[in-house]
Amino acid sequence: MNPSANDNGPLRVGAILQGRYRLEAELGSGAMGSVYRARTLEGAGPGAAAQVAVKVLRPELIHDARTVVRFEQEARAVGRLRHANVVHLIDVGRTAGGELFLVMELAEGVPLSQVIARDAPLPMRRIIRLARQIASALREAHEQGFIHRDLKPDNIIVGRPGQPDERVKVLDFGVAKDTGAVGSSVTATGMVVGTPGYMSPEQANAKPVTAKADLYAFGAIVYELLCGRPVFPAETVIESMIAHVHQTPELPSVRGRRLDGPMVELVMRCLEKGPEARPDSADAILGVLDDCEARLIIDESLGRSAEVALHGAETIPPGTLPRPNARSEAAIDPLAKTIPPDGLGLMNAQVMATVVAPIKVPTPPRAGTPPATPQASTPAPAPGRRRQRIPWGAVVAGLAFAGLLVAALTLAGV
Numbered sequence: 213m214n215p216s217a218n219d220n221g222p223l224r225v226g227a228i229l230q231g232r233y234r235l236e237a238e239l240g241s242g243a244m245g246s247v248y249r250a251r252t253l254e255g256a257g258p259g260a261a262a263q264v265a266v267k268v269l270r271p272e273l274i275h276d277a278r279t280v281v282r283f284e285q286e287a288r289a290v291g292r293l294r295h296a297n298v299v300h301l302i303d304v305g306r307t308a309g310g311e312l313f314l315v316m317e318l319a320e321g322v323p324l325s326q327v328i329a330r331d332a333p334l335p336m337r338r339i340i341r342l343a344r345q346i347a348s349a350l351r352e353a354h355e356q357g358f359i360h361r362d363l364k365p366d367n368i369i370v371g372r373p374g375q376p377d378e379r380v381k382v383l384d385f386g387v388a389k390d391t392g393a394v395g396s397s398v399t400a401t402g403m404v405v406g407t408p409g410y411m412s413p414e415q416a417n418a419k420p421v422t423a424k425a426d427l428y429a430f431g432a433i434v435y436e437l438l439c440g441r442p443v444f445p446a447e448t449v450i451e452s453m454i455a456h457v458h459q460t461p462e463l464p465s466v467r468g469r470r471l472d473g474p475m476v477e478l479v480m481r482c483l484e485k486g487p488e489a490r491p492d493s494a495d496a497i498l499g500v501l502d503d504c505e506a507r508l509i510i511d512e513s514l515g516r517s518a519e520v521a522l523h524g525a526e527t528i529p530p531g532t533l534p535r536p537n538a539r540s541e542a543a544i545d546p547l548a549k550t551i552p553p554d555g556l557g558l559m560n561a562q563v564m565a566t567v568v569a570p571i572k573v574p575t576p577p578r579a580g581t582p583p584a585t586p587q588a589s590t591p592a593p594a595p596g597r598r599r600q601r602i603p604w605g606a607v608v609a610g611l612a613f614a615g616l617l618v619a620a621l622t623l624a625g626v
Contacts, residue, residue, distance in 0.1 A: 225237060231253065239265065265319070267316065269313070289356075293385075297348050321371035323367075333440045343430075349380070354493065359389040359422065359425060360429075362406050417457060439471065474503060
């Protein structure tokens, strides 16, 4: 491949765009164009990042009006979203050869799809950390009037994966829908947009979509974080689309054990076929995630396993957690349950027995029994002598063992 020194011909690694950006390496390519890592030059202006990502529209598509509009729409979407979990737009331009390009923040890290393939099922604390950032990016996009429509693990970059400060960046708003735009639509009526494995039923049926289509994709992604496999494993695109439209997803499971708890409830609610049955908004999802984290902290403080607490409680029915955040009530109101009157909904009998000291109630004397004579208090031990303690634990254990032995001998007829 012969790199070009300028942007007059087809772009190659080494080309310089408008005297400001030198393409250094191709990071990937798709149906609309290619993405390069580029270095800013002196002409890029003050405060420009040393390295950026440049997305270039394919040359053969610059005469396709619909594709050009979609490319420009991505520029508008990214330009309006100033959020820590969305890539930032830096510049927009056109080469001397007529090719359109976007200059964006370079998101360092690996695709979430790699994290899933390598690490899933993920620990609950990490799932909450990643899910919160994805939902936060969706909230920003939806509040600004954009629906992503192609949210998937490949469009999510995770920086410093596995570290407590790992950072999510949502990419590729190329098929985003601007709900505030007036006039013509970028996609034709009856056109299917999205990726089959994460496509909402209404998208698969080429019906109008709302922000709740993104919430469906969010549920499909978190499902994979929970159990390491897709909602509907399929061999073909058609099989995947049919499954998302008609099949009911199974509860996520790990090594044959079905998972349970508030996180699973949230995921299954997001995967409802009807948009009206899904959470109200990304903000409502954030409320549920706040509650999941609160439950995780409480359970860890009680010494319970976080995986038992949020992946599948052994004796705690799902939904019994008090919901301190009002946003979660709006999110999963049909699933909200009150605290049972006989407990806190967070502690089973075993936990309660360990944290609540038993109260000793004196037994009343039987009729005719003379009152007990008060005993003189035991004198304090002389200085230098330590009072000898009776090992009550050993005594009780011995008596219990003796009782069991007698019962066994009786049953054996000895």
